[in-house]
């Protein structure tokens with residue numbers, strides 16, 4: 448947290464903050480939480496994607512992912528035929544991933560705090576771009592070294608139907624419609640819940656066009 452920017456979030460860290468919906472014992476949906484910062488977030492995202500372009504990575508099973516993926520921060524999540532893991536370099540360029548912009552770090556910290564996870568300090572931000580039809584199958588986030596820190600996720604652009612499941616793939620999932628600027632935080636006892644995204648529907652978002660972008664902030668290393 449950069450103390451000089453703390454006041455940006457001060458009003459949104461109070462108990463009066465509206466629309467914090469509890470979706471699990473330690474899981475929260477913060478509707479529109481990122482909207483006040485959107486005009487700072489989008490240009491920062493754009494510069495990251497110039498340095499580390501989106502690409503369709505290969506799963507260990509040999510399938511190309513329907514989402515386009517990139518990362519910023521000290522560690523980026525990658526997958527190829529040898530497996531899922533974090534890497535400090537972008538395999539496309541051989542260079543370190545772009546740095547995590549301060550506005551990203553501060554937003555993630557602030558959202559985590561609001562959800563009851565103080566001191567969140569992301570070292571990784573995964574960027575997933577969904578065009579209509581793209582989806583994310585049910586999975587657990589478990590490539591991180593430890594699970595003490597929550598997952599902090601930001602949705603941008605087209606709406607998505609997010610599946611928030613249990614601890615077994617076959618457990619019934621809650622369906623949560625995620626909109627531009629919404630944030631979802633799950634950690635603690637909920638950290639290893641299965642989750643996924645149904646195929647994105649055709650549409651055009653006024654700011655982002657025919658796409659949804661999800662940023663997932665994690666402590667990976």
Ligand code: SIN
Nearest residue numbers: 575583600644661663
């Ligand atoms: C993910 O779990 O990796 C992505 C979730 C999302 O796009 O909302």
Ligand code: FE2
Nearest residue numbers: 586587588642
């Ligand atoms: Fe995930």
